[in-house]
């Protein structure tokens with residue numbers, strides 16, 4: 365499987381120029397028609413790259429056997445949940461379980477904990493995030509966690525963010541992979557040094573979060589027409605941290621390669637879909653890193669994990685929309701995680 369650095373973009377660019385010249389000379393096509401063909405060609409390359417990557421994602425999924433004990437397929441922690449936001453950490457944590465993690469923990473504030481517990485008996489909920497001993501309390505659990513998802517429903521309270529800084533430092537010191545989303549990205553925009561050069565970090569910004577990060581790191585909102593290049597630049601400036609820019613297409617880069625997830629989703633834009641993505645990504649990052657280079661064929665494990673999580677989220681959205689149309693909510697999407705996972709990765 366070949367996904368060499370920037371090859372897709374280079375090929376698409378070269379092909380577009382060739383097409384442009386040939387078409388103008390031979391068929392006297394209008395520039396609009398030629399551009400449309402160039403875009404189709406580019407899309408075809410994105411789809412091919414995506415399919416190749418999804419083939420490798422299938423390789424990293426651990427088999428379900430009777431030889432395993434509870435916990436081996438993933439113990440994931442979600443850091444988030446405060447007075448205002450209890451849904452976001454729940455969506456992330458339950459999605460991690462539904463994708464295939466064995467245990468899912470939520471580290472949230474004291475008052476958010478009973479609310480999150482009441483949504484599901486399947487989550488382990490720690491009311492520690494606003495405690496003076498928050499960093500120590502989470503640190504005690506770190507040796508038992510395979511990945512952390514930092515930010516869904518965290519809020520922007522300074523004292524909480526200070527605690528999360530300490531949790532991030534402790535996670536890095538233990539080499540634990542971290543997915544950073546939502547208000548975790550707000551913290552990174554203020555303190556990019558927190559994850560600078562940490563190769564086990566994946567950032568999952570939406571449109572607004574990407575602009576904020578790009579402005580903070582590159583002094584440029586990165587909202588020009590070339591999204592692939594903007595994402596690659598941000599990743600590179602952060603020391604090759606993997607960046608997933610969510611949107612109409614999800615653009616994923618580790619500063620070298622750029623992949624695009626063009627899996628069909630739906631037109632529904634209800635809140636919480638990004639939380640589902642970040643929770644799913646927490647598990648897939650763990651699986652991809654554990655799989656080893658022979659399974660990932662030398663491709664970046666974090667890029668593959670990101671492609672897997674983006675495709676899965678969009679497929680959930682598509683399936684839920686087929687059933688519920690305009691009334692689709694993130695809860696409906698979570699109910700589709702199992703069937704969507706099977707159709708994408710186990711068919």
Ligand SMILES: NC(=O)C1=CN([C@@H]2O[C@H](COP(=O)(O)OP(=O)(O)OC[C@H]3O[C@@H](n4cnc5c(N)ncnc54)[C@H](OP(=O)(O)O)[C@@H]3O)[C@@H](O)[C@H]2O)[C@@H](O)CC1
Pocket residue numbers: 448449450451452453515516517518519546547570571572573635636638639
């Ligand atoms: N049920 C829950 O508990 C949920 C809780 N959540 C939690 O909320 C917290 C804050 O997260 P966030 O995403 O609302 O904050 P942020 O990125 O500042 O966006 C704010 C504003 O930016 C805009 N905007 C957004 N996207 C855009 C786009 N693609 N393109 C263009 N504009 C866009 C839009 O504003 P508009 O301009 O439309 O008024 C939007 O309102 C965080 O902790 C998160 O986890 C959510 O996870 C949802 C479910």
Ligand SMILES: Nc1ncnc2c1ncn2[C@@H]1O[C@H](COP(=O)(O)OP(=O)(O)OP(=O)(O)O)[C@@H](O)[C@H]1O
Pocket residue numbers: 546569570571610611612613614629630633634635636637638639640641674677678
């Ligand atoms: N315009 C779009 N067309 C199709 N899919 C989209 C579009 N925008 C976002 N998505 C998909 O929706 C999912 C969530 O992305 P979004 O940008 O809504 O994240 P978010 O704002 O962080 O969500 P949340 O409400 O959970 O915070 C991703 O899988 C992304 O691919």
Ligand SMILES: [Mg+2]
Pocket residue numbers: 545546570638639
């Ligand atoms: Mg979000």
